[in-house]
Amino acid sequence: MIASLVLHFVFKDKEKKRTKIEIFDQYDFLKSKKDLSLLENEELALYKQNERYLLIVNIICIVLSLGLLVFPVAYVVNPNNFDAHGDLLEQAISLGIHVLPFLFGIYVVLVVSYLIKEYFMKKSMEVLKHLKMKKKDEEVSQDDSKEKLIINIIRGVIALTAITFIIVGAINGEVGEVLNKAINICTECIGLG
């Protein structure tokens, strides 16, 4: 979604826009489905180098974006910058001057980072394209067992939390409160106000 938003104003040609977004999807697909163990040493080194560069670009993009976001946010949250009795037009212009350049800066950072990432993704995809796909069963069973473990852990946590909450609620007398509300006609619920 962010890719399409960023690229919307850069590439007016719909076909180019669609191709650019597809590159990101294609890259994710190849990375998850190809059997990386078949990469030879040189190719593996190149692939890892590209991944490192992509990570660095992502980190720089996030740091710069957040850094640029600090200034407009600081301006907006400062109540001294807004006076209901003052000149509203002047305040609006001041708000625009203090916020818009930074938002534009963030937009430029995102566009540049996407263009750089696209370059490295294409290089990685050239390496990955000729690889065979992972064996489906192995891939599914490995993903499955990890997923099942995580799900079971979450289930255990929720179950314990639920039991604890019910016991604490019962001790606090909330059961009586629910009963008290339920045995009287809820005039709000039936539309009597």
Added chain:
Amino acid sequence: MQKIISNTWSWIKNHIPNRRHIVQAFAALLYNANLKGYITGNIYKGASKAICVPGMNCYSCPGAIGACPLGSLQNALAGAGHSTAFYVIGILLMYGLIFGRTICGWLCPFGLLQDMLYKIKTFKITKSKFTRGLSYLKYFLLLTLVIILPVVYGIQNLAVPAFCKYICPAGTFGGAYGLLLNPNNESLLEMLGALFTWKSLIMFFFMVMSILMFRPFCRFVCPLGAIYSFFNKLNLVGITVDKKKCTKCGICVKECNMDVKEVGDHECIQCGKCIPGCPVKAIHFRGPLAYLYPGYSKETLENREVRAKTLSNEGGSKND
């Protein structure tokens, strides 16, 4: 006379409700087992009302023997500042963990009402990207009407169960009309006003829409469904897809009347309608529901494969 009897009998045989509807009907009867209340016009005041039922069932309904989880949650949150809501939240967590949105598909009386209304033969409004987007409205309503408003007013010592008060059609249907239609409750008729008119309009709107589209309340509005949807990948009883068999043909998503992107996601009410249509039999119930296969149709394997081929020829396999 014999012809009438045989025609009636063949109609009955052809319209035997599937097992899911039977379970829904039993659940509705169980939640509203106080049949005496419909005669006397009084609501049940027994101890079982301290326990929340899993589905939407207003506790002001004369037959209700349990509390409504949504109403109880709002009233508990409305006590913010001087009491807590651990008990109701704990019950919701427990129901969500065990059933998730299986409650919507199998244990909700208001869901049953919508299912029955949908069977009326008219033109139907099918799902689309718009309805998929609209399905997120229920999360907004959960956040604002069920959580924020009761807490904000509760801090000021005003109990405002906003969803129950301004929207809930289940309360209007079961509670309001259940009480007001009883001749012993004439005194309540004098209290009717604009709020009752508003709520009745909402109720009739959803009833009419239920004829034209599948479960509009569940899909777009129900905050209880929104709560349970968070548990749809975690619930112990429900529907599951065997990923080793699944070929991602998308027939299950096409068959489904809800706004799902895949079987078992947060919109899935685990009704099992997709099970007969799967050409590779990758979808099945887990837990006790595995013994209660809905038997949506009496198709043989042959018919299932023919239907699957027809569906896949119609529109491809996009799950979007």
